[in-house]
Amino acid sequence: MKWIMAIIKPFKLEEVREALAAxxxxxxxxxxxxxxxxxxxxxxxxxxxxxxxxxxPKVKIxxxxxxxIVEPAVEAIRQAAGTGRIGDGKIFVLEVxxxxxxxxxxxxxxxx
Amino acid sequence: xxxxxxxGAAPLLLLVASASGTFAQEVELAPPGAGSVSAExxxxxxxxxxxxxxxxxxxxxxxFSMLEAGLVRSKNTSAICLKNxxxxxxxxxxxxxxxxxxxxxxxxxxxGSLTLFYSASPAELALQAGDEGAxxxxxxxxxxxxxxxxxxxxxxxxxxxxxxGTIAERVRLKPFLIFVVLLTGLIxxxxxxxxxxxxxxxEMGFSDYAGSTIVHSTGGWAALTGAIIIGARRGKYAPDxxxxxxxxxxxxxxTLGTLILWMGWFGFNGASALAMDSAAALVEISQxxxxxxxxxxxxxxxxxxxxxxxxxxxxxxMTLNGALxxxxxxxxxxxxxxxxxxxxxxxxxxxxxxxxxxxxxxLKIDDVVGAVPVHLFAGIWGTLAVALFGEGDLLVQLTGxxxxxxxxxxxxxxxxxxxxATIGVRVSEEAEExxxxxxxxxxxxxxxxxxxxxxx
Numbered sequence: 409m410k411w412i413m414a415i416i417k418p419f420k421l422e423e424v425r426e427a428l429a430a431x432x433x434x435x436x437x438x439x440x441x442x443x444x445x446x447x448x449x450x451x452x453x454x455x456x457x458x459x460x461x462x463x464x465p466k467v468k469i470x471x472x473x474x475x476x477i478v479e480p481a482v483e484a485i486r487q488a489a490g491t492g493r494i495g496d497g498k499i500f501v502l503e504v505x506x507x508x509x510x511x512x513x514x515x516x517x518x519x520x
Numbered sequence: 521x522x523x524x525x526x527x528g529a530a531p532l533l534l535l536v537a538s539a540s541g542t543f544a545q546e547v548e549l550a551p552p553g554a555g556s557v558s559a560e561x562x563x564x565x566x567x568x569x570x571x572x573x574x575x576x577x578x579x580x581x582x583x584f585s586m587l588e589a590g591l592v593r594s595k596n597t598s599a600i601c602l603k604n605x606x607x608x609x610x611x612x613x614x615x616x617x618x619x620x621x622x623x624x625x626x627x628x629x630x631x632g633s634l635t636l637f638y639s640a641s642p643a644e645l646a647l648q649a650g651d652e653g654a655x656x657x658x659x660x661x662x663x664x665x666x667x668x669x670x671x672x673x674x675x676x677x678x679x680x681x682x683x684x685g686t687i688a689e690r691v692r693l694k695p696f697l698i699f700v701v702l703l704t705g706l707i708x709x710x711x712x713x714x715x716x717x718x719x720x721x722x723e724m725g726f727s728d729y730a731g732s733t734i735v736h737s738t739g740g741w742a743a744l745t746g747a748i749i750i751g752a753r754r755g756k757y758a759p760d761x762x763x764x765x766x767x768x769x770x771x772x773x774x775t776l777g778t779l780i781l782w783m784g785w786f787g788f789n790g791a792s793a794l795a796m797d798s799a800a801a802l803v804e805i806s807q808x809x810x811x812x813x814x815x816x817x818x819x820x821x822x823x824x825x826x827x828x829x830x831x832x833x834x835x836x837x838m839t840l841n842g843a844l845x846x847x848x849x850x851x852x853x854x855x856x857x858x859x860x861x862x863x864x865x866x867x868x869x870x871x872x873x874x875x876x877x878x879x880x881x882x883l884k885i886d887d888v889v890g891a892v893p894v895h896l897f898a899g900i901w902g903t904l905a906v907a908l909f910g911e912g913d914l915l916v917q918l919t920g921x922x923x924x925x926x927x928x929x930x931x932x933x934x935x936x937x938x939x940x941a942t943i944g945v946r947v948s949e950e951a952e953e954x955x956x957x958x959x960x961x962x963x964x965x966x967x968x969x970x971x972x973x974x975x976x
Contacts, residue, residue, distance in 0.1 A: 453831045454765035455838060455890070456878035 409504040410478050413470040415497040416489040421467050427488035431480040436471045447495035472504055472520045559659045562797035569796040570667040576787025577674035581608040583780030584681040590774030591889045595955025596689045597965035603684045607700045611677035614705035620669050622709035627717040631710055641665045675735050676708050682739025685889035687746045690753050690952050695939040703742055707931050711924045726920035727912040730792035732852035732902035733924055740896025741928040749936040750945050752886030754952050763881045771836055778840040782816050785847045789854040808854040815866025819846020822870030841890040845869035845898040852902040853910045865905045869898040
């Protein structure tokens with residue numbers, strides 16, 4: 409089992425969600441985060457004084473998948489979340505040691 | 521850009537020049553009470569004007585509260601709301617206790633009478649008790665005593681509320697309210713006695729229709745001295761002179777507050793005609809309403825254009841300031857005969873705001889809401905405008921501006937210094953960091969919305 413974590417641009421969330429559903433991913437956790445990579449922040453002006461906004465709003469999606477679905481899921485995210493401009497985000501794939509479904513007690517592959 | 525500006529200005533200047541000619545057509549106003557209504561009807565209408573307009577001006581307390589709540593950070597929002605409703609109430613009580621008498625009763629050039637408690641006159645109470653013979657005495661005043669008190673009280677409350685915005689986010693409640701007690705019970709009434717109370721400035725011919733100097737500059741001086749003596753918010757100014765903006769948490773509230781103030785101003789300026797008992801009086805009030813609106817609108821547009829030119833984008837908070845600066849600017853002379861001049865006067869108010877907000881920052885004077893440019897600087901401009909465009913005398917206007925400026929500036933400074941040296945005015949560094957809501961009040965304005973202003 410793998411845990412896939414992706415940082416994407418907020419306005420891409422709906423598209424990514426639909427693409428993931430099409431590739432067999434049945435659940436997601438979403439959080440609003442801020443961050444930067446090589447895309448720097450931007451400058452804003454308030455009452456005549458400039459200030460740099462270093463952290464940009466992003467959305468983090470994460471979910472567990474069986475190994476067979478990792479490649480299709482990663483590809484789905486890449487296609488749906490990409491705009492070709494800097495700041496599109498990153499995808500990380502991590503190992504999952506164990507998974508448990510709380511309601512039934514099912515383990516690992518049955519829990520996802 | 522600049523060339524277009526100058527080309528556009530030329531026809532405007534021509535218009536203004538021709539408009540000044542319309543001054544000769546200014547309506548001759550009959551003195552109050554000289555219309556064809558009976559004395560009692562005149563009494564009723566005048567009193568109604570004060571009562572109704574007083575409600576509009578009272579509503580400006582909501583305007584100030586919302587404006588300030590919108591321009592501070594969420595962690596300080598409850599505190600500023602509390603300060604606003606508290607100062608309004610303290611002002612009302614102080615003006616009842618000693619303020620009105622100091623300002624209006626038996627004014628001998630420099631000061632009124634130091635007596636306690638204001639109330640309805642003996643003749644009015646007798647009339648109420650059923651003594652018909654008291655009616656004549658009551659009518660002589662032109663309006664009820666308490667309607668006048670009510671109308672004047674909301675003005676002093678307005679002056680006091682100017683202070684809370686400037687020094688927001690770093691001042692403790694108790695010293696602030698002590699300051700308000702003395703501002704509304706002593707400082708404001710004394711300079712008010714010099715002017716509206718019939719004192720020495722009034723005798724000189726000082727002209728301030730609804731209080732550009734008497735209300736707005738007074739509040740402005742108290743605010744400015746406070747900002748200087750108390751110091752800036754932590755982190756606002758870096759040692760190398762860089763200005764760190766501290767954006768307000770709720771611009772919709774700030775906008776709402778501004779529009780509420782705009783609406784209240786129709787009562788503020790409108791009823792300063794002080795009579796509603798003849799056709800001529802209503803003509804004056806109508807002019808005042810129109811001029812008031814025009815000045816605000818001109819302030820807005822000017823601020824929008826200037827911030828767009830200077831910063832590439834229109835700044836909403838300074839646009840809001842522009843509306844108020846326009847209103848303050850016309851407040852000394854909203855009865856001006858030419859509406860076009862009202863537009864010009866308001867426009868200059870907008871210009872003053874956009875020019876002086878960064879100036880204060882360069883002087884490291886931290887004015888959270890821009891109240892000093894709006895009320896003090898535009899207030900001075902408005903008072904001078906009466907001499908430049910109206911029937912005021914330039915030297916007399918200057919005398920009033922300087923005398924009141926000196927008096928309020930010095931007394932306020934002394935007061936701030938005394939408070940600073942005794943009980944202290946500022947919250948602790950840690951409290952300022954955590955926010956006044958949690959440290960002063962123990963409750964949060966937006967408890968469900970998380971942390972508010974964070975580091976990133």
